[in-house]
Amino acid sequence: MPEMTRRTTLCAAAALAAATPAARATAQTATPAAAPEAPLFGAKIWKLGNGLTVAYVENRRAPVIAQYLYYSAGAGEDPAGRSGVAHFLEHMMFKGSPHVPSGVLSRRVAREGGNDNAFTSRDVTAYYQQVEASRLPMIMQMEADRFAAALIPADELESERSVVLEERRQRTDSNPRARFQEAFRAALWGPQTWPGRPIIGWADEIRAITRDDLVGFHQHFYAPQNATLVISGAVPEDQVRALVEEHYGPVPTRAVRHRDRAAPPTAAHEPRLVTREPQAREALLLRAWMAPSLTTPRAEMSLPLEVLAHLLGGGQGSRLHAALVETGLAVSAGASYDSEAYGVTEFMVYAVPRRGVAPERLEEAANAAIGGLLQDGPTEAEVARSIRQLSAGSLMALDSFGAAPRMLGGVLAVGLPADVVEYWPSRIRGVTRDQVIAAGRAVMGEAANTTAWLLPEGA
Structure with missing residues (x-):
């Protein structure tokens, strides 16, 4: 899924602001004298004992909750000659964990009327769910389970590799503008530099990715000290804190390979x-x-x-x-x-x-x-x-x-x-x-x- 960032969110909103008559009228008025400014979200931020950073924004406009788990590793951390590892691992994270069989996470979320997905950017990989607020314990349990011990099953590797290659064919190889934009980044930075490689990976390197590559990436980067959990919705903060401690607190710490980009x-x-x-x-x-x-x-x-x-x-x-x-x-x-x-x-x-x-x-x-x-x-x-x-x-x-x-x-x-x-x-x-x-x-x-x-x- 395409990455959604503060930049893309604000660009879309700023474009809408510029296009609406009311906003244009507002933009033509003088900015009033600045008063002490309140934060946009008023997020509460804390760390668990295992190093996981947690941010919570209470939002009671609707009885729903969103959970996003970010890892501080993306395509920029792909090993040399293995572009696409971060994105491939994103796919394999849906293939089961000790208490959640392959594909079950998404089916459970859908059965509850929610939605889930993931995205990989150059800098992060993130997994998220949006569900009715009372289902927060369910999505926490499933996300924490694959956080601690994703299975990355060998018998599903080749079928998912075909999915990734087909995604590349549909989004890039069959689209002249996408091919051009990929070539453009490679021309600016170089095709084998971390800024110049495509996030999805070069096709020949996707074919070369092994299960050991995926397991190694998970072990090196998918650790509590290298992750950020963000929750927003209609659940009291004290309940969120207790649930986070219950489900994510036991995720074990492990040695982290911090970003080491050339x-x-x-x-x-x-x-x-x-x-x-x-x-x-x-x-x-x-x-x-x-x-x-x-x-x-x-x-x-x-x-x-x-x-x-x-x-x-x-x-x-x-x-x-x-x-x-x-x-x-x-x-x-x-x-x-x-x-x-x-x-x-x-x-x-x-x-x-x-x-x-x-x-x-x-x-x-x-x-x-x-x-x-x-x-x-x-x-x-x-x-x-x-x-x-x-x-x-x-x-x-x-x-x-x-x-x-x-x-x-x-x-x-x-x-x-x-x-x-x-x-x-x-x-x-x-x-x-x-x-x-x-x-x-x-x-x-x-x-x-x-x-x-x-x-x-x-x-």
Whole structure:
């Protein structure tokens, strides 16, 4: 399943905020004098004796409960030559544990009217269930059972490998845009670096994964000291604490292999990539710069880069929309950046040219818009507008029942404090125009980058 993070949650909410008349009117008003700000969720956070971090957000808007268990290991921890191990293990975690036979966890949750799933990102692997609140003990018992001792049965390995390979064929190999985006990351970072490998894995390496690889990954990373449990819903805190202690307290500690990623490259593997695809129906321009995150030494640039991404490519009113879409050169254009990655990340822009527009013309116009922004900087009004819309997006995201566990779990699992989420609106409001200019020039003006085109064959 695709990863759901604070970034994706807030981006969707910020886009909705920008699109609604009421939100636009709010965004045009002056920001009132700041009062002491309440946390977004007011999460209660504690640790068990075995090292497991627990976060709880009480939410009584509906009689339901959500449980998310994050492991601080993702595709970035895949062994060399074995890309896809973290994702493959995610699949095998549904194949049974000592007291829960293969497939039973999902069937029990479905029988109770709930839902469950899992996702793997570059930085985390997470498993979650949403059920009626009184069923919390049931899902805790089952999740803790596979946490402590997943079976990873050898007789189900090959059938699940076929499932993973079919997932890759459907999501990537049969999709020209997905193939291009995978090749683009490999061009920027290198195909065998931890940022450049696909999360699902290269097909030949998926075929080479052994049960020992999966068992080793589980033993090295699936330990209480390397996990974060996030629960949100309509159960009193004292009951949650007692249930967590009962079900997760006995999970034994074990030696943990902490993240030990190789230093990222300092130069782009391929500064330019052009892919011609007979199956592509429209062209796509991508450009990405290597960028710091909140977990790197240059963390002070992260929040200004979030504001920069919004004012450059955050929908209507952004620089790229004005320069490319409103002029008729592109049907869509935007920018993205994730400050909460573990280690280096990318600052990316994209554009889809309107039919009949030459790629060179669109690229030149995009570069001119970026160059003008770097040279002169954004206006104070642009910075203020982006901050207001991003702040509004964070508040609108609270309406989603799964927002708290996704947003809190994602930051806690990469070693960031909960305050990154809880006080994000006030932190983003503290970003200045000068900080945005400095961060933009440091990244988009100086950092290694790759420009890539996906072109329909014959274009």
